[in-house]
Amino acid sequence: MRCFEHPSQKRLLRFISPIACLISFMVTDLVTAEEAWLTRSQQLLNTLQGQAKPAWLENNPHQLEARQQVLELFNTSKPLTDLKFGTEQSPMGKNGQPLKMLFISFSLGETTLKGIFEEASGRDDVLLVFRGPKPSQKLPALMGDLKRLLKGIDPVPNIVIDPTRFQRWSVASVPDIVVEQDRKSRLHVRGVSSLSWLDEQIKAGKQGDLGTLGDVGEIAEIDLLEEIKRRMAAIDWKQKQQQAIARFWAQQKFEDLPTAQADRDRSVDLTITAPRDLSAPNGQRIIRAGQTVNPLDKMPFGLCLMVFDATVPAQVELIQHHSCQDKKARVLYLASSMPRQDGWDSLKRLETTLQAPVYLLTPDVRIRFQLQHVPAIVEQVGKHLVVHERKVRASQGAPS
Structure with a gap:
């Protein structure tokens, strides 16, 4: 969980010194639990309905599936040489050099494709471009088809x-064919x-759109x-939001504590021993190694x-109905368990009953x-x- 600065914590944060670090170490986990729970609960309760998908829903399985598709696209959009198809040379097209892109498809036929592969072999200024897999074909199957046609061609x-x-x-x-230079089309045919x-x-100085000079076929x-856009559009995000909400409570691990069987008061000593010298930003030593410090001596x-x-x-x-001894202390409600x-x-x-936010108790x-x-x-x-x-x-009532 992440925490952010709360207005009531500014008093703690203004002390830029090792002592403040010790205090912060004591309460960091508490503030972390508090602010993260506030962010999650209030965002859901106040803005979920009718709003765009919140950021924390990024980990729902359908979004993960979409990300995997994009990652798959990214990986296969690299030159096949990067996928261990052959040498690690990359096509030209940088630093003002022209890049000759030949857009192709399996609709051209395997014989034609193999001829194109052979002619492009060893040419760093040529890039052969496919649009994607065939309908219902997985990318690994497409890779398999390409490997078969590339067999015996070296370099790839x-x-x-x-x-x-x-x-x-x-x-x-x-x-x-598009000849690209400086991200502009120099020749298109x-x-x-x-x-x-x-x-x-190109040697003859031809430039511009030369039109259609031969037979063309469908891709x-x-x-x-x-296809990725289509799949994303088909997702029922409202349903996925509801499922994500249900999954949160089903998967939440609570810090269950046994019920108190008697009234008992226990003292918690926060005294710590500094493992090393602690210095202020100006270099002045504040605490020496081995020195014992109680953070409450410096700050309530x-x-x-x-x-x-x-x-x-x-x-x-x-x-x-319980009241704290220090009436100025900020009350923080921590639930060890919630209904699933x-x-x-x-x-x-x-939260309506207590008229305050409620956060989950964390292990730390x-x-x-x-x-x-509990209660405690x-x-x-x-x-x-x-x-x-x-x-x-x-018969629980207001304690005396």
Whole structure:
């Protein structure tokens, strides 16, 4: 979980010194749990309905599937040489050098394709471009077909699967040649696949759109980008949001604590021993190695933690009516458990009852404050923190 600066914490954060670091170390996990839970719960409760997909839904399985498709596209859009098809040389086209792109498809026939591969072999200024796999064909199967046609050709020509180039140059049929220089079309011709013919035209100074000079055919492969867009558009995001909400509570691991069987007060000593010298930004030593420090000597705790099991109404009632000794302390409600079936609705009702945000108890906070039973109240008494464990009576009312 991530935390952000809360206005009430500015008093703590303004001390830029090792002492502040020690205090921060004590409360970091608490603030982290608090702010992350606030972000998640309030965003869901207040903005989910009718709004765009929130960022935390990025980890839903359909979004992951889409990302995998994009990653698959990215990987296969690299030259096949990068995929261990042959040498590691890359096509030209940089630093003002022209790049001769030949747009091709399996619709040209394997014999024609093999001839193109052989002619492009060893030419770093030529890039052979496919748009994607054939309908219903997986990318690994396409790779297998290419490997079969490339067998015996050494070095392997530069081949990419890149639908973006098809879109950029409006390629709607094959073969199609675009000579690109400085990201602009220097020469464009359709119906020709001969690289030797192309070289002659460039040598003769031909430029511009030469039109269609031979037979062209349809592109047998799908536009991989359009396919990804289609799949994304077909996703019912509202349903996925609801499923994600349900999964959160089903998968949430709670810090379950046993119910207190008796009233008990325990003192928590926050005194620590510095493992090394701690210095201020100006180099002045503040704490020497081995020195014992109690953070509460430098700064008050300023919080009153109410820890309870939100699935037990009697604990909620006790916490609701309990008051802290320090009336200026900021009250923080931490639930060790929440109902799984209607978690978000229960959270909303609970926050309405307590008239304050409620956060989940985290393992680090439980350990840091030595929490053993619930309900429990953690607050500062003198130079120590005291954990008040309270037994829930059969008929719980406001404690005296």
